[in-house]
Amino acid sequence: MRRTLAFVSTIAALLVSATAGRAADYAIDPTHSHILFTIDHLGFAKMVGLFGDFSGNISFDANNVPASKLNVSIKTGSLQTQFAPRDKDLKGADWFNVTEFPEMTFVGTDFVKKDDQTGTVTGNLTLHGVTKPVTLNIVVNKVGQNPLDKIDSAGFSARGMFKRSDFGMKTYLGAIGDDIDLIIEIEAKKKS
């Protein structure tokens, strides 16, 4: 009897530790997530744009960050800059070319933990038919149960930068900045 109890308790402990070490899979909650970018306009101001339609999945384990996974897909046609003529231009063939390149994607390849709250994700950004590595600085805001819907959730803030010229978008370089600064706020819900 004592042997049986010991065996059962060992199995239970293994199961608990296995569960604790397994990455949790999350889906991006689009209603509480935002992908914005800023770009210099003639040195006077930063123009702000956002993408309203995107989706993605995150596999995250706080105890084994390098094993995390991330993929995000953004509909380029959902671009908005609060000025319709400019949106038309930016969606056109000279810029994002949403007809030929309706999606841009980011797939994380290298996850580095700096401390309990911060780290970096390097991944492949595919934009305009070109794929280049981009690094995002990540802050893990909160991982826990959402008090409203009781679903386990995770919140991240990410900041990063890439040069549009690296992706063949060289229109009006000089007048319009080359550096695209990214502001990403993600809330993701654990998949059941």
Add this chain to the structure above:
Amino acid sequence: MLENPIILAALICFLLGLVLSGLVRLVRSSAIASTVLPIIFLASYVLTYQQVPTFPPVGSTNKIFYIALAAALIGFALDLLSRTANYRKLLAAIMPLLIVGWIGFPRFAKPDVELMAIAVGLWLGGIALLWRLDTVATSPAEQNGGSIVGTAMLMALLLAFAPVALLGGSSTSLMLCLAAVAGLAAAALWELLVPRNAFSASAVFGVGCGFLAMIDTVTLITREVDLVALALLLLIPYAGELSARLLLPQNRFRGRVRQVLVGTFAASPILLVMAVLLLRHRESIS
């Protein structure tokens, strides 16, 4: 003023046009002289997009460069050969179809009636344009005005398309058009002062096909172009001829005066295009 990228590109193209057109007058070859116009168009492209696109091209805007380059080379080869009239007419019919097919390829996976109607319209319009430009290039100057009128037609087409492109979601095409117009103006100036018959197949096909590729890109890929204004562009290559026949009896105006008058009539539809854009896009313009 030079901080404005459009003005800077236009100035560079104008100077390039002046220098190249001057240099080609040192050699007695209209085939070489004609290459100045597609070189100006390609330079306008490079200044506008700030790159020679990768090959194979990624995306329709990159294709514009290679279409203009390939068409100019084919045109130059035709200029070096003799008895090419039939090949030129055949090319004028085939090239617009190939351009529509290549530029519009991503959309033809899901064709619909509207798309096919626009594609056919672009093809037929392209034929009408190249056919007319080739006629101007190959017929005697007394008949169609010669190189200066051919160059004026291209300038008028580019100038008229510039605002159509701007309102069609392509401010970049506006820059390309205006830079090319400035360069062609320099070439036209040389042609006016020291005629060298610098408007043959390489100019017709190089600039003509590059222009068609730009139109097809804005129409089929950006998809915001005003089709009415676009259709009116077709008046430009024919307005000069029609006006000359109706208003300019051969025995009353000759030589340079006739060329300038026909060129002016050829450019007149620009005002019509502008008026249509003002009426149909008042909100965007104001």
